[in-house]
Amino acid sequence: MTALVQTRKFHAQVISRAGQKAHLAGMKVGTIAYNHDELTMPAIETFALAKHYNIGFWRKRRKDALKSLTLTVEEGEVFGYLGPNGAGKTTTLRLLMGLVYPSAGSARILGKALDDPAMKAQIGFLPEQPYFYDHLTPKELLTYYAQLSGVPGKDRARKVDASLARVGMSESAGIQMRKFSKGMLQRVGIAQAIVHDPKLIFLDEPMSGLDPVGRREVRDLIQSLHEEGKTIFFSTHILSDAETVCDRVAVLNKGELRGVGVVADLVSEVSGQVEFVWTGAAATAEIAALGGKTHEASETFRTILTQEATDRAIDAIRGAGGKLISVTPVRATLEDYFLSKLGAGDRDSQNMQEVTR
Amino acid sequence: MIGRLWAIAYSTFREAVRDRVLYNLIVFALLIVGAALLVGQISIGIERLVLVNLGLTSISLFGIVIAIFIGIGLVSKEIEKRTLYTVLAARPVRRWEFIIGKFLGLVGTLTVNAFFMSAGFFAALLYLTHRFQRADADLLVAIYFILLQFVLITSLALFFSTFSSPLLSAVFAFSLFVIGTFADDMRGFAKLTEGGTKWVMTGMSYLVPNFSSLNVISQVAHSVPVPGHLVLLNTLYVLAYAVAVNCAAVLVFEKRNLK
Numbered sequence: 001m002t003a004l005v006q007t008r009k010f011h012a013q014v015i016s017r018a019g020q021k022a023h024l025a026g027m028k029v030g031t032i033a034y035n036h037d038e039l040t041m042p043a044i045e046t047f048a049l050a051k052h053y054n055i056g057f058w059r060k061r062r063k064d065a066l067k068s069l070t071l072t073v074e075e076g077e078v079f080g081y082l083g084p085n086g087a088g089k090t091t092t093l094r095l096l097m098g099l100v101y102p103s104a105g106s107a108r109i110l111g112k113a114l115d116d117p118a119m120k121a122q123i124g125f126l127p128e129q130p131y132f133y134d135h136l137t138p139k140e141l142l143t144y145y146a147q148l149s150g151v152p153g154k155d156r157a158r159k160v161d162a163s164l165a166r167v168g169m170s171e172s173a174g175i176q177m178r179k180f181s182k183g184m185l186q187r188v189g190i191a192q193a194i195v196h197d198p199k200l201i202f203l204d205e206p207m208s209g210l211d212p213v214g215r216r217e218v219r220d221l222i223q224s225l226h227e228e229g230k231t232i233f234f235s236t237h238i239l240s241d242a243e244t245v246c247d248r249v250a251v252l253n254k255g256e257l258r259g260v261g262v263v264a265d266l267v268s269e270v271s272g273q274v275e276f277v278w279t280g281a282a283a284t285a286e287i288a289a290l291g292g293k294t295h296e297a298s299e300t301f302r303t304i305l306t307q308e309a310t311d312r313a314i315d316a317i318r319g320a321g322g323k324l325i326s327v328t329p330v331r332a333t334l335e336d337y338f339l340s341k342l343g344a345g346d347r348d349s350q351n352m353q354e355v356t357r
Numbered sequence: 358m359i360g361r362l363w364a365i366a367y368s369t370f371r372e373a374v375r376d377r378v379l380y381n382l383i384v385f386a387l388l389i390v391g392a393a394l395l396v397g398q399i400s401i402g403i404e405r406l407v408l409v410n411l412g413l414t415s416i417s418l419f420g421i422v423i424a425i426f427i428g429i430g431l432v433s434k435e436i437e438k439r440t441l442y443t444v445l446a447a448r449p450v451r452r453w454e455f456i457i458g459k460f461l462g463l464v465g466t467l468t469v470n471a472f473f474m475s476a477g478f479f480a481a482l483l484y485l486t487h488r489f490q491r492a493d494a495d496l497l498v499a500i501y502f503i504l505l506q507f508v509l510i511t512s513l514a515l516f517f518s519t520f521s522s523p524l525l526s527a528v529f530a531f532s533l534f535v536i537g538t539f540a541d542d543m544r545g546f547a548k549l550t551e552g553g554t555k556w557v558m559t560g561m562s563y564l565v566p567n568f569s570s571l572n573v574i575s576q577v578a579h580s581v582p583v584p585g586h587l588v589l590l591n592t593l594y595v596l597a598y599a600v601a602v603n604c605a606a607v608l609v610f611e612k613r614n615l616k
């Protein structure tokens with residue numbers, strides 16, 4: 001069993017990397033060829049999925065919450081769905097969950113239609129800012145949900161306790177939820193998403209409302225679910241959270257997909273810069289000739305240049321009598337990628353500020 | 358499916374209980390005890406008449422009010438508070454199961470509530486008349502009809518709740534209840550009119566929920582027996598009406614974007 005899961009994960013990863021390269025090369029993700037056997041069935045597929053709302057009471061205006069999303073998430077992946085406020089992340093999740101109906105396009109989860117009950121028994125969902133029946137205790141709520149999800153009576157109590165323990169809510173399991181803080185509700189929300197041991201878990205901003213410790217716990221939880229072979233699709237606008245746990249991410253802005261890929265690849269795609277640190281001579285003129293600017297701090301000099309200039313810069317610094325201490329490629333963060341995808345400096349800057357906050 | 362319907366129905370019941378709905382029983386108990394003591398003192402002969410009228414009317418009205426108050430929020434409140442997300446989104450629960458589960462839960466709540474009220478009512482009756490008589494069996498029929506009224510009003514309130522706000526739903530449901538209590542009068546009035554008006558009035562009188570035929574309280578208070586065929590007809594009528602309204606509720610709810 002473990003061996004199977006292992007191969008499966010490996011397989012999925014190879015495929016997803018291949019698929020992702022193809023996408024970056026400009027191909028539509030939906031058209032990537034994968035073996036249509038059981039093992040590599042994608043966890044989530046969307047085909048030109050779109051949703052618009054008509055807003056305004058008298059004069060209806062059309063608001064495109066999601067424009068033609070084509071995306072594939074493989075089984076076993078942790079997939080980050082990134083975008084600034086109003087990008088359409090929640091809309092996508094509501095569409096996938098069958099809560100709202102698409103204006104165009106379609107989607108499949110675990111190879112099934114979105115309203116297939118057999119598929120629904122195998123997925124879990126944490127909504128944005130979850131709210132529950134506040135006259136119930138977490139234990140009662142989860143027992144109810146386990147029952148709805150078809151967990152057999154004899155396993156229910158055990159699974160409820162286990163999932164509450166997993167989110168650190170065992171001690172509050174018997175308190176009515178009207179007395180809960182936002183972070184506690186968020187934890188109960190995560191517990192209800194995993195109580196029935198689903199294969200595929202959707203989380204809409206799982207870290208929101210949590211303190212730093214809580215965020216790390218959620219990150220660890222995602223990691224451990226991943227190790228159990230589960231697929232996780234989660235939205236966030238907090239890039240560092242995504243960066244640490246995701247196999248792949250998609251970046252969405254204003255309802256449009258701006259990029260999909262493995263975090264490491266996306267990040268290297270953006271940077272291409274190298275940092276030089278040396279002592280001895282400033283070599284200001286030489287560096288300036290290469291298009292850089294020298295910074296000095298306690299007799300140590302530092303500059304950042306493009307990758308191509310590396311050799312010439314090393315020669316220049318040595319030639320000027322400098323002694324090199326380090327030459328390091330600048331590791332771009334997901335944030336850099338994000339900003340580059342959102343079109344730096346233009347009218348999106350307001351969104352970016354919220355994103356980089 | 359049965360398991361899920363039961364789970365949803367039971368959670369509806371539990372929510373009503375936690376919201377202290379059953380406290381109405383205390384008010385009812387005070388009312389009926391007070392009435393029994395009072396009537397017991399003043400008159401001979403009409404104690405039964407007074408107590409039956411008062412008791413059964415209270416059982417009916419208390420239930421109708423509760424049905425409307427809870428029914429109007431059953432769906433709209435869950436959409437608004439988004440409690441529905443974690444019930445419907447990632448669980449093998451179909452939207453119709455949610456509606457029917459809610460319906461059964463509220464009817465169940467009202468039945469339990471009516472059961473306790475009836476028990477109190479019969480106790481008070483026994484206290485007044487010292488022993489049950491033959492005609493008291495018909496009181497059970499009257500109570501059964503009251504339960505049928507609950508089925509009607511619950512399905513209507515739930516239906517409105519699938520597409521309008523609680524306040525509007527309450528107005529709709531209550532208006533229909535009031536009009537429905539005059540359904541028989543409407544039918545009689547239709548007979549007196551001519552041509553187009555007659556058609557419209559007759560149609561209307563059949564379309565509105567017929568609460569008047571379900572009200573046999575004054576009849577049984579006067580110990581007039583309820584004919585057997587009325588029991589059958591009323592049962593069939595309510596079944597058909599509730600099925601139709603519930604279907605409409607499901608159709609509306611299936612189409613809705615739950616945002």
Ligand SMILES: Nc1ncnc2c1ncn2[C@@H]1O[C@H](COP(=O)(O)OP(=O)(O)OP(=O)(O)O)[C@@H](O)[C@H]1O
Pocket residue numbers: 053054055063064065066083084085086087088089090091092128237616
């Ligand atoms: N019910 C609705 N009616 C009208 N417009 C809506 C509705 N729901 C969402 N929108 C619009 O669709 C766009 C996308 O919203 P969505 O909630 O999907 O964003 P999001 O990416 O989840 O943002 P956030 O990070 O703030 O949660 C927004 O511009 C929003 O105004």
Ligand SMILES: [Mg+2]
Pocket residue numbers: 089090091128204
């Ligand atoms: Mg959102």
